[in-house]
Amino acid sequence: MDFRVLHTDGNARTGRLALARGTLSTPVFMPVGTMGAVKAISPHELLDVGAEIILCNTYHMYLRPGQETVAEAGGLHKFINWDRPILTDSGGFQVYSLSPLRKISEDGVTFRSHIDGSAHFIGPRESMEIQRALGSDIVMAFDECTPYPSTYDYTLKSLELTTRWAEICLKNVEKPQTLFAIVQGGVFKDLRLQSARQLKDMNFDGYAVGGVSVGEPKEIMHEIIGYMAAELPSDKPRYLMGVGFPEDILAAVEAGFDMFDCVIPTRTARHGTLLTTHGRIIIGNSRFRRDHTPLDSDCGCYTCLNFTRSYLNHLYKAGEILGIRLNTIHNLYFYLDLMKKIRAAIEQDRFSSFKMDWLSAYQ
Known part of the structure; x- marks a missing residue:
């Protein structure tokens, strides 16, 4: 891995993250392909909308089809026919969010599969082994995602366990995989800084902030975003996990973060919420039934260049799969195009005014 900051505008920055399978322009958004597929969109369509990297999920790929099956296929890239970089998260968040009967010990987490209730165990060594078999380019250290709300004492014990697990992950990762650590600490600033x-003392390849957007009020999330980026090494990629809406990403870029992922663009697309330069549209609303204009006249995606709001409204009302696909293409293009505009604004030293103007039009 080679990461270089190319330009700064305040705390916002552009960069290049060179990996074996491609070079990423940062700030970058990673579409989420939880089970080895970004929902409702094919790999070649991901390229068409401008995706440079996708995220897949260690927990889900471990449970089904199993890392052995993926390894037999030649690794995750060949298995899903994606030849560009892949980041795999460690599984810690999914164990937290999908397995309420989990039992945490010093060695890892015993949990029940959300699929069939079978018992499983994943710890830092196991997470590294699974991600090694998957063959992803960027791997995440195994962590405990601290629930919200949690007491100060519990949060302290949780982050100390995450730190010990991170050290084990560092000893068990194998090049050329790039390993990112995950900062925890809940809503407590002193614990986040700790x-x-x-x-930082362990010198990971990159640093992520986890445990945000897990139920805490948005103002607290933005507070954490505001002070955390500056606490991470300036010469390493900074990754804000699971965030978020466009306004959240703009705030995080302003603070100095470089990498983002979220299910929002694909999830909202499936439920008929489309993001445009002038705000969100609920495409199922009856007022769009006879609206024969493009979804977003400022958008260059396949959906907006070829179809109208009326047709998208019809597809949604009829429950047609094509509607979900066209919605997904648009929302992902919208996010990835926003990242291009962000990078251009930073390079031209006008990010602050761009952010203000963009949010004014969007809201």
Whole structure:
């Protein structure tokens, strides 16, 4: 991995993250392909909308089809026919969010599969083994995603366990995989700073902030975003996990973050919420039934260049799969195009005014 900051505008920055399978322009958004597929869109369509990297999920790929099956196929890239970079998260968040009967120990987490209730165990060593078999380009250290709300004492014990697990992950990762650590600490600033300090001393390839957007009020999330980026090494990629809506990403870029992922563009597309330069549209609303204009006249995606709001409204009302696909193409293009505009604004030293103007039109 080679990461270089190319330009700064305040705390916002552009960069290049070179990996074996491709070079990413940062700030970058990663579409989420939880089970080895970005929902409702094919790999070649991902390229068409401008995706440079996707995220897949260690927990889900471990449970089904199993890392052995993926390894037999030649690794995750060949298995899903995607030859560009892939980041796999460690599975810690999914164990937290999908397995309420989990039992945490010093060695890892015993949990029940959300699919069939079978018992499983994943710890830092196991997470590294699974991600090694998958063959992803960027791997995440195994962590405990601290629930919200949590007491100060519980959060402290949780982040200390995450730190010990991170050290084990560092000893068990194999090149050429790139390993990112995950900062925890809940909503407590001193614990967040403690977690960052401990992980920085270990010299990981990159640093992520986890445990946000897990139920805490948005103003608290933005507070954490505001102070955390500056606490992470300036010469390493900074990744804000699971965030978020466009306004959240703009705030995080302003703070100095470089990498983002979220299910929002694909999930909202499936439920008929489309993002445009002038705000969100609920395409199932009756007022679009006879609206024969493009979804977003400022958008260059396949959907907007070829179809109208009326047709998208019809597809949604009729429950046609094509509607979900066209919605997904648009929402992902919207996010990835926003990242291009963000990078251009930073390079031209006008990010602050761009952010203000963009949000004014969007809201």
